[in-house]
Amino acid sequence: MITTSRSIGVGLISVGWMGKLHARAYSNVPYVYPELGIEPRLVIAADTEPSRIDFARNVLGFAEGTTDYRDVLAHPDVDVVSICAPNFLHAEIGIAAAKAGKHFWIEKPVGRGFEETNAVREAAAAAGVVTSIGYNYRHAPAVEHARRLVAEGALGRITNVRAAFFSGYASEPNGALSWRFDRKLAGTGVLADLFSHAADLCQYVVGPVAEITALTNTVYTQRPKLPMGTGTHFAVIEDGEMGDVENEDYAAAIVRFGPSARGAGAVGTLEASRVAVGPECGYQIEVYGTEGSLKWDFERMNELKVCLGRNNDEQGYTTVNASPRHGDYARFQPGPGNSMGFDDLKVIEAKKFLLAVAGGEQANSNINDAASAAAIVSAAETSAETGQWQKLEDLDGTTAARA
Numbered sequence: 404m405i406t407t408s409r410s411i412g413v414g415l416i417s418v419g420w421m422g423k424l425h426a427r428a429y430s431n432v433p434y435v436y437p438e439l440g441i442e443p444r445l446v447i448a449a450d451t452e453p454s455r456i457d458f459a460r461n462v463l464g465f466a467e468g469t470t471d472y473r474d475v476l477a478h479p480d481v482d483v484v485s486i487c488a489p490n491f492l493h494a495e496i497g498i499a500a501a502k503a504g505k506h507f508w509i510e511k512p513v514g515r516g517f518e519e520t521n522a523v524r525e526a527a528a529a530a531g532v533v534t535s536i537g538y539n540y541r542h543a544p545a546v547e548h549a550r551r552l553v554a555e556g557a558l559g560r561i562t563n564v565r566a567a568f569f570s571g572y573a574s575e576p577n578g579a580l581s582w583r584f585d586r587k588l589a590g591t592g593v594l595a596d597l598f599s600h601a602a603d604l605c606q607y608v609v610g611p612v613a614e615i616t617a618l619t620n621t622v623y624t625q626r627p628k629l630p631m632g633t634g635t636h637f638a639v640i641e642d643g644e645m646g647d648v649e650n651e652d653y654a655a656a657i658v659r660f661g662p663s664a665r666g667a668g669a670v671g672t673l674e675a676s677r678v679a680v681g682p683e684c685g686y687q688i689e690v691y692g693t694e695g696s697l698k699w700d701f702e703r704m705n706e707l708k709v710c711l712g713r714n715n716d717e718q719g720y721t722t723v724n725a726s727p728r729h730g731d732y733a734r735f736q737p738g739p740g741n742s743m744g745f746d747d748l749k750v751i752e753a754k755k756f757l758l759a760v761a762g763g764e765q766a767n768s769n770i771n772d773a774a775s776a777a778a779i780v781s782a783a784e785t786s787a788e789t790g791q792w793q794k795l796e797d798l799d800g801t802t803a804a805r806a
């Protein structure tokens with residue numbers, strides 16, 4: 404049943420990889436979820452790079468463009484804003500969006516550490532705006548199924564969790580020195596970029612992390628410079644002017660889950676690398692319990708390995724294909740084997756955000772989840788510097804492991 408149509412004006416801040424993807428995701432919502440009656444209108448896009456504004460207007464279909472993000476926040480036809488700028492602008496823009504009364508979908512990590520994320524959280528709470536975070540891996544149907552198996556107790560008591568987010572985007576020594584490697588622009592390196600996803604995924608599937616100790620390492624200390632707004636962080640530059648890498652390429656942590664976790668008493672490891680040779684988007688979570696275990700890897704996003712029980716005739720892992728029985732899969736493909744992809748996860752994220760804005764189900768990740776993941780990242784950074792275990796507190800309002 405199609406409900407009354409709800410037109411929602413969209414503003415976009417930054418037209419890079421994520422900005423383009425947010426725009427495509429909004430545009431797909433009416434096709435994928437027609438019964439919601441949600442009609443996003445692409446109102447205005449901002450970027451400091453003029454060619455990207457042209458792209459937003461001429462290709463993505465935004466009615467207006469600007470070099471100043473404040474024009475987006477001040478626009479009377481804008482109801483929701485996507486904040487896809489580099490990390491150093493997240494706190495400034497997130498707080499300004501909240502003050503302007505705009506609901507916002509902001510990319511992870513929200514800011515350069517817990518303090519900035521928490522400032523955005525406080526501003527959003529004071530303004531009462533809906534928030535959504537770019538934790539796209541949550542929406543993979545196989546991950547939703549994994550979460551359900553953990554919640555239903557199919558694995559028994561959760562004993563340990565292993566999350567490893569290994570990417571090769573910086574594995575080339577002449578890989579570009581994008582903003583991601585600059586502490587002022589990005590904050591931490593792989594901790595903010597990939598480890599934050601791993602932290603969120605662990606909390607989403609298993610529950611809040613209570614304690615952490617970590618170490619970090621930088622493999623390549625110099626790279627060729629890349630001007631802002633050009634290329635991507637996958638770019639390779641030969642004979643370019645070199646600059647210093649200011650943050651870590653690799654991070655590893657040991658964690659203990661808290662008492663309110665589905666995995667109360669469970670322990671685990673979180674690891675992330677941006678310089679791995681081999682895995683390109685090897686984002687894996689493995690959950691082990693007293694009665695079974697499961698494994699998921701984003702490179703095989705539509706599969707979940709599940710082992711339930713022991714000493715039976717089917718001992719070992721079963722490969723479960725994502726299918727219309729799992730998550731939002733049926734919205735994209737009619738049967739198992741017709742795989743979904745990364746962009747589809749953003750369409751689900753856009754739907755959850757817009758539905759929450761429209762007063763429907765609040766299934767979106769929110770700024771409290773971002774603050775919780777940021778607390779883990781900041782604690783990992785502190786632990787890596789001091790060698791000490793760090794304690795974490797549960798943050799009210801997170802959706803982590805909420806049924």
Ligand SMILES: NC(=O)c1ccc[n+]([C@@H]2O[C@H](COP(=O)([O-])OP(=O)(O)OC[C@H]3O[C@@H](n4cnc5c(N)ncnc54)[C@H](O)[C@@H]3O)[C@@H](O)[C@H]2O)c1
Pocket residue numbers: 416417418419420421422449450451452455470472487488489490492510511512537538539596631632633635636
């Ligand atoms: N959820 C995910 O899986 C995922 C994946 C990639 C990136 N991200 C996050 O998305 C954010 C953006 O990353 P990206 O890869 O799209 O970056 P990008 O480098 O592709 O794009 C960044 C854009 O911001 C623009 N910009 C810079 N300063 C600006 C300003 N003052 N006002 C407006 N625009 C400005 C640049 O010109 C560029 O077009 C980051 O926070 C990153 O961590 C999330």
